Amino acid sequence: MPGEPSDGDLVREVLAGNVDRFEVLVRRYQRLVAAAALRMGTSRDEVEDVTSEVFYKVYRSLGRYRPEHAMSTWIYRITVNAALDRRRSRRQMGRQEEIPMHLADTRPSPFERAGDEERAGLVQQAIGRLPDHYRVPLVMVHAEGLGLDEVARVLGVAEGTVKSRLFRARAMLKQIIQRHYPALQPATGEEVM
Amino acid sequence: MSPFQPHHRAPGDDPGHDWADAVLGPIRRLQTDVDVTRTVMARIRAARPGFEAIPLPGGAPRVAWTLALAAGVGALVLLGSTAVAMILGGDVGAREVFSGLASAGRSLLLVGQAALAIVGRLLAAGLITLARLLAAARDTAPYVRGVGTVAATLGAVSILVSLHAFASARKLMPPAGLHGGIR
Numbered sequence: 001m002p003g004e005p006s007d008g009d010l011v012r013e014v015l016a017g018n019v020d021r022f023e024v025l026v027r028r029y030q031r032l033v034a035a036a037a038l039r040m041g042t043s044r045d046e047v048e049d050v051t052s053e054v055f056y057k058v059y060r061s062l063g064r065y066r067p068e069h070a071m072s073t074w075i076y077r078i079t080v081n082a083a084l085d086r087r088r089s090r091r092q093m094g095r096q097e098e099i100p101m102h103l104a105d106t107r108p109s110p111f112e113r114a115g116d117e118e119r120a121g122l123v124q125q126a127i128g129r130l131p132d133h134y135r136v137p138l139v140m141v142h143a144e145g146l147g148l149d150e151v152a153r154v155l156g157v158a159e160g161t162v163k164s165r166l167f168r169a170r171a172m173l174k175q176i177i178q179r180h181y182p183a184l185q186p187a188t189g190e191e192v193m
Numbered sequence: 194m195s196p197f198q199p200h201h202r203a204p205g206d207d208p209g210h211d212w213a214d215a216v217l218g219p220i221r222r223l224q225t226d227v228d229v230t231r232t233v234m235a236r237i238r239a240a241r242p243g244f245e246a247i248p249l250p251g252g253a254p255r256v257a258w259t260l261a262l263a264a265g266v267g268a269l270v271l272l273g274s275t276a277v278a279m280i281l282g283g284d285v286g287a288r289e290v291f292s293g294l295a296s297a298g299r300s301l302l303l304v305g306q307a308a309l310a311i312v313g314r315l316l317a318a319g320l321i322t323l324a325r326l327l328a329a330a331r332d333t334a335p336y337v338r339g340v341g342t343v344a345a346t347l348g349a350v351s352i353l354v355s356l357h358a359f360a361s362a363r364k365l366m367p368p369a370g371l372h373g374g375i376r
């Protein structure tokens with residue numbers, strides 16, 4: 001946007017000691033970070049905390065930022081790590097949310113009443129059964145809308161690896177949905193290729 | 194086989210891009226509106242106490258700087274004029290200071306000469322030793338070359354063995370987790 005300082009300029013100013021300029025970066029990227037954390041499986045009551053943690057990490061690592069790379073990609077990478085760390089620590093603390101019976105129930109009637117938010121919760125539970133290295137690219141491509149090249153850059157792996165992980169992730173998700181969440185099948189009732 | 198085996202691929206099982214888009218649609222539509230600006234900035238400032246200088250009101254810094262400079266110049270002028278007055282007036286203290294300075298200068302000269310002599314002798318001895326070492330190196334050059342060649346060969350073999358070991362380990366290695374890839 002014309003008139004607005006670039007990310008690189010802001011980073012330089014912050015590193016030069018003008019810490020207040022970091023606020024512009026926070027305002028610029030906080031929605032992206034919060035939405036990404038939420039889609040990566042962070043619960044709503046923890047999203048703000050994770051977002052805040054991400055920006056603190058970004059600030060501390062600002063000296064390692066290389067301007068030839070997009071700031072959004074770099075921040076996204078830190079967000080993915082923070083969301084995964086939070087998820088793991090939640091598991092370790094034994095606070096892993098159990099699937100509520102009325103949601104895990106495969107009967108259609110409760111699900112029909114569920115709104116989009118509730119449906120999103122079910123999808124989160126379904127994809128939560130995938131290992132991280134499959135779940136993360138799946139969310140990045142099909143929920144965040146990132147391209148394969150962007151995912152490869154964020155994860156630091158080859159595009160071919162992303163493709164094969166996606167391929168496998170979708171196959172596994174299909175099995176999980178068929179076994180545990182049949183109501184999540186797309187409305188047409190047939191596979192869309 | 195468990196469906197979670199990382200490298201097992203079953204091409205027919207992929208339900209496709211559009212299917213996944215449809216299933217993950219509710220997650221894609223998730224939005225949240227948070228404002229962490231104040232929290233983050235407060236944390237950053239708290240982590241760097243005293244990073245920012247407390248600004249003085251108005252032109253106070255300039256006035257303070259000017260006054261300090263003027264005071265410094267004044268003190269220097271006073272010191273200089275006092276010294277000149279003492280020298281011109283034939284003050285005993287000034288004479289003693291001058292004689293002391295002259296003695297110190299002479300002592301310094303003597304110490305310098307002695308140091309130069311010592312350094313010269315050390316240099317001469319060093320050069321002789323260096324010449325002997327060079328002669329010895331010339332005499333033993335064939336042996337050194339032989340030992341060097343053997344060492345280089347062993348090094349190359351060691352690198353090849355390491356590469357082979359790494360390649361084998363990578364083949365057997367379980368698939369890298371996400372953190373292996375992006376940390």
